[in-house]
Each structure stands twice: as structure tokens, then as C-alpha cells.
Amino acid sequence: MANEYLKIAEQTKRFKTAQNLMRHVNEETLYQKHKAQIQRKAAGVDGITKAEYNSNISENLEQLISRMKSFAYKPQPVRRVYIPKTGSNKLRPLGIPAYEDKLVQGVMADILTVIYEPKIKDFSYGFRPNRSCHDAIKALDKVIITQKTGFVVDADIKDFFNNVDHQWLIKFLKHDIEDKNFIRYIKRFLMSGIMEQGKFIESDKGAPQGGSTSPILANIYLHYILDLWFEKEITNKFDGEAYMVRYADDFVCCFKYENEAIKFYNMLKERFRKFGLELAEDKTKIIRFGRYAREHGSRATFDFLGFTYINAVNKSGKYIVIHQTSQKKLTAKMATAKEWLNQNMHIDKCELVKKLNKKLIGHYAYYGITGNSRKIGAFRWYLVKRLFAMLNRRSQKKMTLESLYKFLKYNPIAKPKIYVSLLQGE
Numbered sequence: 001m002a003n004e005y006l007k008i009a010e011q012t013k014r015f016k017t018a019q020n021l022m023r024h025v026n027e028e029t030l031y032q033k034h035k036a037q038i039q040r041k042a043a044g045v046d047g048i049t050k051a052e053y054n055s056n057i058s059e060n061l062e063q064l065i066s067r068m069k070s071f072a073y074k075p076q077p078v079r080r081v082y083i084p085k086t087g088s089n090k091l092r093p094l095g096i097p098a099y100e101d102k103l104v105q106g107v108m109a110d111i112l113t114v115i116y117e118p119k120i121k122d123f124s125y126g127f128r129p130n131r132s133c134h135d136a137i138k139a140l141d142k143v144i145i146t147q148k149t150g151f152v153v154d155a156d157i158k159d160f161f162n163n164v165d166h167q168w169l170i171k172f173l174k175h176d177i178e179d180k181n182f183i184r185y186i187k188r189f190l191m192s193g194i195m196e197q198g199k200f201i202e203s204d205k206g207a208p209q210g211g212s213t214s215p216i217l218a219n220i221y222l223h224y225i226l227d228l229w230f231e232k233e234i235t236n237k238f239d240g241e242a243y244m245v246r247y248a249d250d251f252v253c254c255f256k257y258e259n260e261a262i263k264f265y266n267m268l269k270e271r272f273r274k275f276g277l278e279l280a281e282d283k284t285k286i287i288r289f290g291r292y293a294r295e296h297g298s299r300a301t302f303d304f305l306g307f308t309y310i311n312a313v314n315k316s317g318k319y320i321v322i323h324q325t326s327q328k329k330l331t332a333k334m335a336t337a338k339e340w341l342n343q344n345m346h347i348d349k350c351e352l353v354k355k356l357n358k359k360l361i362g363h364y365a366y367y368g369i370t371g372n373s374r375k376i377g378a379f380r381w382y383l384v385k386r387l388f389a390m391l392n393r394r395s396q397k398k399m400t401l402e403s404l405y406k407f408l409k410y411n412p413i414a415k416p417k418i419y420v421s422l423l424q425g426e
Helices: 003-014 027-036 050-054 057-069 099-116 133-146 166-176 180-190 213-235 258-274 327-343 349-367 373-394 401-410
Strands: 078-084 091-096 151-156 194-196 199-201 242-247 250-255 285-288 302-304 307-313 319-325
Touching: 003 099, 027 050, 027 057, 027 099, 050 057, 050 099, 057 099, 099 180, 099 213, 133 242, 133 250, 133 302, 133 307, 133 319, 151 258, 151 302, 166 180, 166 213, 180 213, 213 242, 213 250, 213 258, 250 258, 250 302, 258 285, 319 327, 319 373, 327 349, 327 373, 349 373, 373 401
Parallel strands: 078 194
Antiparallel strands: 078 091, 151 250, 151 285, 194 199, 242 250, 302 307, 307 319
């Protein structure tokens, strides 16, 4: 942790609320955020890039601090663009903040993380330091395999990030933060609006699009309306065991008894309604899952973080959970890979394989987990076939399978590899 934030951490340990936070949004912390920005990133509505801001960095930061102190600084609307949604004909919105807003939000996000990291529950994994999707998957495995799990509630929040209620969020922040100016700037970011094709759109709810405060604000919101409530009203009051594993707005809850899983589901709908959220009921389900599911004839599965969870036993007859790349994700990945190959079909074929391998290794690094060899192998084989078809399409002289294998002998395509062990105890 940077020395700048050590005082905040010490303060949160000693006192109920954090105070005097805006002094940490200073020239040094803003400069560190500036250095961390990626070159050639798309510009926001201000049109300013890192290189342009850097050309007069000292004066720019000095003026920014001055405007913040006098409250003349106001975050600009987020520029909204649309990019292709992986594996779909639909487009998904992408928010691009103005350059100075990226810096200020970055520092404020760091401050919020220091305050809330000790408070957020251990079963929450998304957007937290030193925690990953694989950690969440391992935690859920442990609950299912070692605890008395009989039923799973696979929940989905409908359009969560666009429905965060600002008033409730500010109430939650005020519970832990006693700095009116810091809260004031959080409000300004929440209300900064969106600019789409030259048209301004107000943002009366939702987390700031594309902003670095968005993930931590989302965690704070769910910490209060879901995590604390689950611990108090479900874990401590239900007769059977009850557990939750959450990664951002994606969460799975495990129960011993079916009637309590159903009761939780109904309670959850009411709880969310109070705070402006809604369960996507078409994507939320209660299934029999766990070591006794097969004995009851259940073959139900569920998806979490891109993997399908399947009840199984190993060669010794011991109960295990198998994880395979979900069909939805695999289809989307294949569609994206096919599009990428088409876009790069004129690159030198040796160079093309090098670039393809980087993408494959990235795929293996995430999906290469215990029990998923067949699915990552299928993805590799799909790419080999697409590469073969593409090379034939671009060349007048048709490539035979023999010449393809000869080419791949000297330009091998990265082989599947298991990067993450999910075996208990490893």
C-alpha cells in the first residue's frame, strides 16, 4: 500500500468513520494515476490524451487541484460508444471518461478501497486486491464439496450497474465516511451524465460508466444490501447451512434444504425491490446440486464465471465438481476468434500464428482449470480448422492437410495447458 494511504488505513482501524479524505487527492497521487494511464487510450468528451496532458503536466495538475479546492471542478459527461458484443450481433455500451476524470476517479477509487477492503466480507471476490475469478471458483467448490450443500440458487441481477440507486449509495457511504467534500465529488461523478452522438443523457441512477470508482461503488452497494443482509437474516437464522460466493454482481448461494432455498429466493426478490434492483427471473434458478443430487436423479447444472458446474465422482468414487467452459462462452469465444482471423488474414502466416498463440495462451490461463482439458482442446482444434480454411481462402494454391501439418511443425500452435488446480488442498 502506498504511504499516502497508510494514514487512511490506520484511521479506519481506530475510528468508526474516515475523515479528511480529500487531502489525499493531491498532486502526487494524481500524478501516479497519470503515469499509470495506458498510452493511446480513446479520449473522452474533452478529446485529451495522455500525451497531450503530459506535455504540461505540472501546470495541468496544479490547476486541477486548484479547481477541486474551489469546487470549480465538475466531472464531464462520459462519452458512450458501442462495441460488438462477444459472440453476438448485439452491441454493448462502453463509457470513456474525460482524462482528468480518469485521474480523480482513480485516486478516489484507491481511497474507497482502503476504507472498505477490511469491511467487505470474505465471500466477496470481485474487484478486490489479490483476489481473482479462480479464487471465487475455488471458494464455491469448497462450499459445495465440504459443506452440506443440497440446493443451489444461481442468481442473476437484471442490469445491475445501470440500476444502482444513488440515494441509497450515498447513505451507505455516509455511514463510513465523514468528509462532506469527498461525498460531494462522489455525487458529482454519479450525476455527470452520458454523451452519446452529441446528445446529453442524464444519469439519475447507476454507477459511473467506464469509471474506476464503478467497481468499488458496486461492491459497497452490494455489501450493504446483500452481503450483510445474507449474513444476518439468512446464515444466522435459517435452520440449515447457508453460504454465498459473490463475484461483483454474479453470485451463487448454497443451501442444505430446498424449502430454505425457495424462502431465500422470495426474500431476495423483496430485498432487491427495496433498493431499486430486480432479479432476472428468467436467468435465476433453484436446482438440486451437491453430493446427493445424483442419488435423487438430478442432472442439473449451473454456470458461474464462464464455467458450467457438473456433479460427478472420480475414479475412486469420491464426489467432485467438474467445471467445463460454458457452451455460451465457448460459442462466443469461437465467434470472436473467427472474426479476428478474418480481420488478420493478410498478415504473414508465421507472424499470424505468433499472434494467435498469445490469444490462445490467454484463453488457457483463464479456462485452463482442472477437468477442463477437453473444452480448451476443442477451442484449439477449432482455431486450427479456421486457420486452415483462412489460409486456403487467401492463397491461389490450395494448402493440403499434409502441407498444413508441415507448416505447423515449424510454427506450432500453443497446446492446451492446465494453469489452475482446483483440487482441494492445492
